[in-house]
Amino acid sequence: MAxxxxxxxxxxxxxxxRLAVEELRLDAPAHGEVRIAVRAAGVCGSDRHVIDGEWNVPMPAVMGHEAAGVVEAVGAGVRELAVGDHVVVAWHQACQRCGECAGGKPWACMRVKSNESRLPDGTTRWQSLDGAEAWPYLAVGAMSEHIVVPDFAAIKIDERVPFDVASLIGCSVGTGYGAVVNNAEVLAGESAVVVGAGGVGLSIISALRLAGATPIIAVDVSEEKLAEAKRLGATHGLIGGPELPAEVAALTAGGADVAFEAIGRIPTMEQLPTLLRPGGRAVFVGLPPEGHPLTLDAxxxxxxxxTIIGSNYGGLVPARDFPRVAAAYLAGELPLDELISARIALDEVNEAFDAxxxxxxxxxxxxxxxxxPASGAES
Structure with missing residues (x-):
């Protein structure tokens, strides 16, 4: 293609x-699409689900779905973005037309094609060098020097936000923030438990601190991660296990107001309601492998x-919530730099998943x- x-x-x-770092062909943006020079891409547990065989996606798959970068080309019909804009990419690319989208709930759109690693028209802009189609994971393919996405999935943000931080807003940080603000609607003074102190869990903890929750109890099996959770706002750190409900009850006078599971493990999801006081809210944020039902005491x-709350993409409205998160970061209210423990080159991606x-x-x-620069341009 030209x-x-x-x-x-x-x-x-x-x-x-294993992932292979290889050369692919990326077509020019079509109507309503933009091409982005990726400056940073997060390594997320959702990507690991794919490469560990727990989720099925079209292959070959261009991996990654947390991306931030600079708009470098726009297709016909693009009006709100221009070359040079700094953007964060949303991976849940809602259809923009159904009742859920019109009602301000794009995260609930069931006509979305991005879950199938397809652009809104059902196609892909990617090919192997031999001409075979390739598929961007969640219609992003963030682990690439350049990507093409719909214009509504590229959310302009303040240029003062560093790209490494901005990339996380598109998934882990945005999901954690949204789970607290949009899904659980946490109020100041409410007690909270966060099971899992990885990237999403730490984002939840940061948002809970911003919301004024107290106490904030972090749960993990790693003392190192619990120490990081306390640096980001957790008031207590507990090692997960069967005794956890009693330990949480002792710290919260009978159970937490709200509890978040940020791992996607069936045992911890089943345990989550037992950490709550009567009337409490359990929020499932982590995504488990396909085909694994839960057993709960109905x-x-x-x-x-x-109440059990399912959190899909943190209930985000990206055009509204991404700039809010960026503004909170710039105001010093969300210490998102501290979530990043390693900055790596593309060729080190397998080592990142091993870690x-x-x-x-x-x-x-x-x-x-x-x-x-973009290379290999055709006339």
Whole structure:
């Protein structure tokens, strides 16, 4: 296709749990699309679900879905963005037309194509060098030097936000913030528990501190991660296990007002309602493997009036919430720099996933050189 470019990207072809950094062709943006020079891309647990064989996606897959960068080309019909704009990419690319979208709930859109790694028209802008189609994970493909996304999925933010921080707003930080503000609607003075002190869990803790929750109890199996959670606002840190409900009850006079699961493990999701006081809210933020049902005490839930809340993308309205998170960061209210434990090159992506599997690091971020130009342009 005219004006296509060659890019380096991390690609999963279904062979074991390794990604290959290879060259692909990326077509020019079509009507209503923009091409972004990626400056930073987060390494997220959702990507690991794919490469560990727990979720199925079209392959070959251009991995990654947390991206921030600079708009470098716009397709016909794009009005709100211009070349040079700094943007964060939203991976849940709602259809913009259904009742849920019109009602201000784009996260509830069931006509979304991005969950199938397809752009809104059902196609892809990616090909292998031999011409075979490739598919950007969640219609982003963030682990690439350049990407093409719908214009409504590229949210302009303040240029003062560093790209490594901005990339996390598109998933882990935005999801954690939204789970607190949009899903749980946490009030000042409410008690909270966060199970899992990885990137999303720490984002939840930061948002809870901003909301004025107290106490804020972090739960993990890593003392190192619990120490990080306390630095970001947790008042207590507990090691997870069967005794956790009693320990939480002792710290909260009978149970927390709200509890968040930020791992996606069936045992911790099943335990979550037991950490609550009567009338409390359990928020499922972590995403488990496909096809794993939960076993819950339904009578106890009903009798004690506890609520289960599913958090899809933190109930975010990206055009509204991404700039709010960026503003809170610039005001010093969300210390998002502290969530990043490693800044890496694209060629180090497999090592980042290995560290994640070992329970190390809070968030690895791939940083792309700003001077990397688009290459291989065709006339």
């Amino acid at each position: 004006n296509s470019i060659t890019v380096r990207a991390a690609v999963y072809r279904g062979d074991g749990d 009578l106890l839930l009903a009798y004690e009036g506890k 994640m599997r070992r329970g190390e690091r809070t968030r690895s971020v791939i940083v792309f050189a700003p001077e990397s």
